[in-house]
Amino acid sequence: MHIPDGYLSPQTYIPLYGVSIAFWGMALKKIKQEVLMKHVPYLAMAAAFSFIIQLFNIPIPGGTTGHAVGAGIIALLLGPWTAVVAVSVVLIIQAMVFGDGGITAIGANCFNMAIVMPFVAYWTFRLINGSAHTGTRFYAAAFCAGYFGLTAAALSAAFMLGIQPIIASAPDGRPLYAPYPLSIAIPVMAVEHLLLFSIIEGAVTVMLLKYFLKNESDLLYSIKKTTYETV
Amino acid sequence: MKQFKNKLWLGLFIMALLSPLGIILPEKFNAEGAWGEWSVETLERILGYVPEGLKRTADIWKAPIPDYNFFGEGALWGAKSLSYIISGALGIVLAAVVMYILSKLLLRNDK
Numbered sequence: 001m002h003i004p005d006g007y008l009s010p011q012t013y014i015p016l017y018g019v020s021i022a023f024w025g026m027a028l029k030k031i032k033q034e035v036l037m038k039h040v041p042y043l044a045m046a047a048a049f050s051f052i053i054q055l056f057n058i059p060i061p062g063g064t065t066g067h068a069v070g071a072g073i074i075a076l077l078l079g080p081w082t083a084v085v086a087v088s089v090v091l092i093i094q095a096m097v098f099g100d101g102g103i104t105a106i107g108a109n110c111f112n113m114a115i116v117m118p119f120v121a122y123w124t125f126r127l128i129n130g131s132a133h134t135g136t137r138f139y140a141a142a143f144c145a146g147y148f149g150l151t152a153a154a155l156s157a158a159f160m161l162g163i164q165p166i167i168a169s170a171p172d173g174r175p176l177y178a179p180y181p182l183s184i185a186i187p188v189m190a191v192e193h194l195l196l197f198s199i200i201e202g203a204v205t206v207m208l209l210k211y212f213l214k215n216e217s218d219l220l221y222s223i224k225k226t227t228y229e230t231v
Numbered sequence: 232m233k234q235f236k237n238k239l240w241l242g243l244f245i246m247a248l249l250s251p252l253g254i255i256l257p258e259k260f261n262a263e264g265a266w267g268e269w270s271v272e273t274l275e276r277i278l279g280y281v282p283e284g285l286k287r288t289a290d291i292w293k294a295p296i297p298d299y300n301f302f303g304e305g306a307l308w309g310a311k312s313l314s315y316i317i318s319g320a321l322g323i324v325l326a327a328v329v330m331y332i333l334s335k336l337l338l339r340n341d342k
Contacts, residue, residue, distance in 0.1 A: 003267065004268055004289065004339075006287070007285060040338065041331070043334045047244050055245075055247075055322075056253040057262075058257075059261075060262055065262045086330055093329070095292075095294075097296055098294055099296075102291075107259035108288050161267050170282075178282075179285075188266050231314045
C-alpha cells in the first residue's frame with residue numbers, strides 16, 4: 001500500500017501533505033505531554049519494529065503481495081499519537097532511502113498507514129474491549145484493532161488511487177495518473193486485506209500484546225487510558 | 232526491564248535475519264508485487280500504455296538502495312537475500328535512531 005510517485009495527482013498529494021503535517025504537529029505535542037523519558041527506548045523500538053515487519057511480504061498464491069504494518073500494536077502499547085510519529089518516521093525512511101513509496105506520496109502514505117491505521121486500531125480496541133484487562137474479549141479486541149486498522153488503511157489508499165481517473169485524464173480520455181477506477185481499486189484492496197493481510201496484522205497485534213502484558217504491563221497505554229481516565 | 236529490552240532488540244535483529252522470507256515466499260507462490268505499486272514497465276505491459284502524468288513523476292527520486300536491493304533486479308537470490316538482511320538491519324537502526332533523537336529532543340526539558 002506504499003503509493004509510488006506518479007500515481008497521485010498534485011490535487012491529491014498536496015492536500016494530503018497538509019493533513020499529515022497537521023497531525024505530525026499535534027502528535028509531537030502529545031508525545032511531549034504524555035510520554036515518559038523511561039519509555040523512549042520503546043518508542044525507538046516501535047519504529048524499528050514497524051520497519052522490519054513491513055519487509056515480510058506475504059504472497060497470495062498467483063496474485064499480489066502485502067504485509068503487516070505494526071501500527072495497531074504500537075497504538076495499543078504506546079498510544080495512537082506515538083504511533084503516528086513512529087510509523088511516519090518509517091515511511092519517510094522507506095521512501096527516501098529504499099524507494100518504497102513515493103516522495104510526492106509521503107503525505108498520502110503517512111495519512112493511510114500512520115494516521116488512519118493507528119486511530120482506527122485504537123478506537124476499535126477501546127470500543128470492543130470496554131474495560132477488560134484479559135480474557136477472550138480483550139484479545140478479540142486486540143485482533144480486531146489490527147484487522148480493522150490495516151483494512152481501513154488499505155481502503156483509504158484504494159480510495160486515493162481510485163479517484164485519480166475522475167480527477168485527471170488526458171484529452172484522449174486516458175487517465176493521467178493511477179489508471180484504475182474506484183470500482184476496481186476498492187474491491188481488490190478490500191478483498192486481499194480482509195482475507196489475508198489484515199488477519200496477519202490482527203494475529204501480530206494479539207501475540208505482541210500478550211507478550212507485553214506478561215513482561216511489561218506498565219506500557220499498555222490503551223489499558224491505562226480506560227482505567228484512569230474516561231476520554 | 233533492561234533484560235526485557237535487550238531481548239526485544241535481539242528479536243528485531245533476528246527478524247532482519249529472517250526477512251529474506253519476504254522475497255522468497257512471494258517468488259515460490261508466484262505472487263507479483265503489491266497492487267497499485269507497479270513499475271512503469273509493468274504498467275506498460277498490463278495497460279498497453281503509461282499514463283502521461285505518471286510517466287512524468289514516476290522517476291522524480293533516485294533512492295540510494297531501491298527495493299532494498301544493492302545489486303539490481305537481475306541479481307542472484309543469495310545476493311538479493313543478503314541485501315534484504317542488510318537493508319533490514321540498516322532500517323532498524325535508522326528508524327530507531329531517528330525516533331530516539333526526536334523523542335529525546337521533545338522531552339529534553341522535563342521528566
